[in-house]
Amino acid sequence: MNERLKQAYAATLHQSVFEQAGIGIAVMDQRGWIRLANRALCVLLGYGDGDLQNKPLDELSHLEHRAADEQSLQEIIRRLCAGEISRHQVERQLVHKDGPTTWARLTMTSLSNAYEPCSVVCVVEDITHHRQVEIALQQEASYLNLLIESSEHAIITLNTNGDIQSWNAGAEQLFGWRREEVLGRPYSTVCSSADARANKRVNEAIAQVIKTMQAVHNHKSQCRRGNGEPVSLVTTFSPMLDSNGTVTGIVGIATRISEHNHLQNEQIGRQGAEAILHEREMLARELHDNLSQNLSYVQMQTATIRELLTQNRIAEADNMLSRLANVAQATQNDVREQIRSLYTRPAAQGQGLISALRKYLAEFEELTDIQVEFRAPEPASSFDLDSEVELQFMRIIQEALNNVRKHAHANKVTVGLTPEPDQLIATISDDGQGFTHEVPEDTAGNSKHFGLRIMQERAQQVGGSVTIQSTPGHGSQLTIRMPYNL
Secondary structure (H helix, E strand, O other), X not given: OOHHHHHHHHHHHHHXXXXXXXXXXXXXXXXXXXXXXXXXXXXXXXXXXXXXXXXXXHHHEOHHHHHHOOOOHHHHHHHHHOOOOOOEEEEEEEEOOOOOEEEEEEEEEEEOOOOOOOEEEXXXXXXXXXXXXXHHHHHHHHHHHHHHHHOOOEEEEEOOOOEEEEEOHHHHHHHOOOHHHHOOOEHHHHOOOOOHHHHHHHHHHHHHHHHHOOOEEEEEEEEEOOOOOEEEEEXXXXXXXXXXXOEEEEEEEEEEHHHHHHHHHHHHHHHHXXXXXXXXXXXXXXXXXXXXXHHHHHHHHHHHHHHHHHOOOHHHHHHHHHHHHHHHHHHHHHHHHHHHHHOOOHHHHOXXXXXXXXXXXXXXXXXXXXXXXXXXOOOOOOOOOOHHHXXXXXXXXXXXXXXXXXXXXXXXXXXXXXEOOOEEEEEEEEOOXXXXXXXXXXXXXXXXXXXHHHHHHHHHHOOOEEEEEEOOOOOEEEEEEEEOOO
């Protein structure tokens, strides 16, 4: 292939690359006017083939960018053609033919030879999505900075050496040091106390976060404020990770222990209110499914008795009245049991679980004439149950014994406690008549099965369980498994 053919082939190849490139390309003269524009650039700006020729590139830029640029486009092209610079890159908003704007990165280089005046090649890259993400990140960072600065808590960032990188207004208020006084200083020296061991524990907490990449929660420490006043702190140190999962710094959120305790008390109060509401709901259900059913039965039977009396069927009416008296007595016992159970809450009375249970079982034995045997570890001690777990534990035992009283026809019941490492187990066994264990799906009309359902719901509420084993004629055994804490 001779030299002329090579040049023709190269020219054809360059032309093909220019036209088929997936990125916008323009060739401009020394004035900044477009001499050639490829198809990708025309599509990007909404123009047809050839429509961009003889248009100044500066004319395609948004007016704000033309006014804000430190150097005019003509000046940049002049410097490129003069060899003062070899390359120039700028980001601009280009105006679409129909009005919308497109963010673009313009990369300009000079193109010259010995036979033609200098030209400038401009590669136009669409970066609209990139700029949208960048703006969104800037807005998010601004929002986060606003939250941090307006927070009443002290929020501090440290580098991996433990030096302070940021210090919000809450930190200034809590520690009594201004931001400019502490930036770049080690956190352990700014937030220090007279106790060297306390300072060491702070450094150990920071080192633990870096080593494990896990947060250290509720770290308690003592330090002195800028004016020398001592302050007790509770701080959570959390790692800041980059995209590779490497720790790049630490965020510390600190508050006074008194404020921390106040927040904890508020949380406990909310939990207590929720527990009271739940207990009311459970009590309402029990009264509805027991007391309401019994009263409905009394009402229907009373109407029947009245009809019998009008027919002078005295014996039948008397027989039904005897049954009504028994139902009334049973209902009274149920109501008394409900009222008595409301006043049995060991945590509220300041007595241990064992003492409260002994007292309740003694009262049960006296009221029902059912012999009770209580088995507990010796020496008797209180188990470390969460207050809500303890309440539900007692309520389940009360419901279980209430079922024994009403349905078992038992002479003796045995209550045993067995502590395990993660749970407390109670067994309630009776020598009564037992029952068939299959529980029908609709248990609303069966008070025995309804009581079992109530017990299971109470246990599940605090992460425990209730199971029962029974055989007709051989009594029943209920097993309660309750965790020590929620």
